[in-house]
Amino acid sequence: MRARHLPHNGYDLSSAPRWRLPEIRLRLLHHFGGFPPAEQTTAHLIQPKGSQSQVVVADGRSGLAGVALLRERLWDSHHFGFRVGSLDILESFAKSYRKDREIKSLLLQHMKVRFGHFRYITCRVLAKDLAGANALEEASFEYLAGMTTLAAECSRAHAELPAQIDIQPFRRGQLKDLVSMASKSFTEDRFHRDPGLPKSKSDRLHGEWIKNCCVNGLADVVLVCHSNGGLLGFIACRLEHPVNQPKAGEIVLLGVSPAARGKGIGGALVRGALNWFRGKAATVLVRTEVTNYASLRTYQKENFRVVSSSNYFRRWI
Numbered sequence: 232m233r234a235r236h237l238p239h240n241g242y243d244l245s246s247a248p249r250w251r252l253p254e255i256r257l258r259l260l261h262h263f264g265g266f267p268p269a270e271q272t273t274a275h276l277i278q279p280k281g282s283q284s285q286v287v288v289a290d291g292r293s294g295l296a297g298v299a300l301l302r303e304r305l306w307d308s309h310h311f312g313f314r315v316g317s318l319d320i321l322e323s324f325a326k327s328y329r330k331d332r333e334i335k336s337l338l339l340q341h342m343k344v345r346f347g348h349f350r351y352i353t354c355r356v357l358a359k360d361l362a363g364a365n366a367l368e369e370a371s372f373e374y375l376a377g378m379t380t381l382a383a384e385c386s387r388a389h390a391e392l393p394a395q396i397d398i399q400p401f402r403r404g405q406l407k408d409l410v411s412m413a414s415k416s417f418t419e420d421r422f423h424r425d426p427g428l429p430k431s432k433s434d435r436l437h438g439e440w441i442k443n444c445c446v447n448g449l450a451d452v453v454l455v456c457h458s459n460g461g462l463l464g465f466i467a468c469r470l471e472h473p474v475n476q477p478k479a480g481e482i483v484l485l486g487v488s489p490a491a492r493g494k495g496i497g498g499a500l501v502r503g504a505l506n507w508f509r510g511k512a513a514t515v516l517v518r519t520e521v522t523n524y525a526s527l528r529t530y531q532k533e534n535f536r537v538v539s540s541s542n543y544f545r546r547w548i
């Protein structure tokens with residue numbers, strides 16, 4: 232069973248615009264057992280029973296006008312030593328920019344009373360969501376990082392791997408090396424980008440993350456590339472089960488040891504992942520920072536295409 236405290240956005244809706252709004256409705260209905268009656272014309276805060284999440288619902292004359300959902304990222308809070316929140320949903324059903332902005336500002340105003348529970352809050356909105364970005368800035372959130380989501384179809388054809396590169400599912404004895412490599416591999420992520428977060432903790436975060444992928448069920452498989460000299464790289468893969476949608480694959484983490492980069496290992500790991508997903512998912516998604524050119528190049532060379540862009544905002548309290 233997947234642990235709930237792992238650093239994954241369970242409402243990862245922005246990367247899947249096709250099902251985003253119906254998914255929000257379904258997930259919220261499922262999670263909280265229904266919306267309050269829609270006769271009010273303002274927003275109000277709900278503390279759903281048995282849930283740590285805070286929800287603000289905006290009701291318009293014709294029904295639900297917008298939703299915001301704030302939850303604690305327990306794993307991140309534990310890791311950084313202060314409470315980390317995530318505005319997982321900031322959505323309105325408005326058609327015009329003016330109304331969209333008005334509703335999102337209203338949602339944030341009502342959510343504000345809960346911000347004080349946290350030291351650090353993040354929110355990722357689609358890059359085209361100008362109203363969301365502007366409402367967040369008005370609520371003292373600041374831009375942190377741009378993200379790109381890429382997708383590839385899992386074709387029936389088995390992707391060939393270079394003969395000299397051996398890719399296998401990880402074995403428990405490799406865990407220590409994997410954690411050590413992951414702790415040294417990442418520099419372009421949103422944690423390292425934030426000057427307010429200690430670098431040592433951001434380094435360690437990726438080590439913990441790959442450990443959760445290997446032994447705590449955050450990924451369905453971790454493939455590693457190794458030679459006689461040791462571990463060269465890894466890729467963590469997970470199957471998503473969106474409501475009423477076919478299964479989708481997700482690449483959670485990809486890393487190649489700094490000394491082994493530029494030799495095709497990253498690309499081979501991506502091909503190995505596509506082979507693993509073949510027959511299990513029709514599409515594979517991955518999200519990476521817009522400034523991570525090596526990563527973008529690696530995925531694009533393996534036929535991944537950009538499907539959406541989003542921006543992280545964060546607020547220190």
Ligand SMILES: CC(C)(COP(=O)(O)OP(=O)(O)OC[C@H]1O[C@@H](n2cnc3c(N)ncnc32)[C@H](O)[C@@H]1OP(=O)(O)O)[C@@H](O)C(=O)NCCC(=O)NCCS
Pocket residue numbers: 416417418419483484485486487488491492493494495496497498499519523524525526528529532
């Ligand atoms: C992304 C990463 C896995 C690529 O691994 P790799 O083994 O070097 O990948 P490959 O050798 O298969 O290909 C890398 C491609 O990126 C290109 N590249 C490398 N650095 C680049 C840069 N700074 N700008 C643009 N392209 C770059 C290489 O030239 C190569 O493309 P080419 O074959 O057309 O020349 C590796 O750089 C890495 O581990 N980065 C840190 C972890 C990370 O950011 N992971 C991705 C997010 S989960």
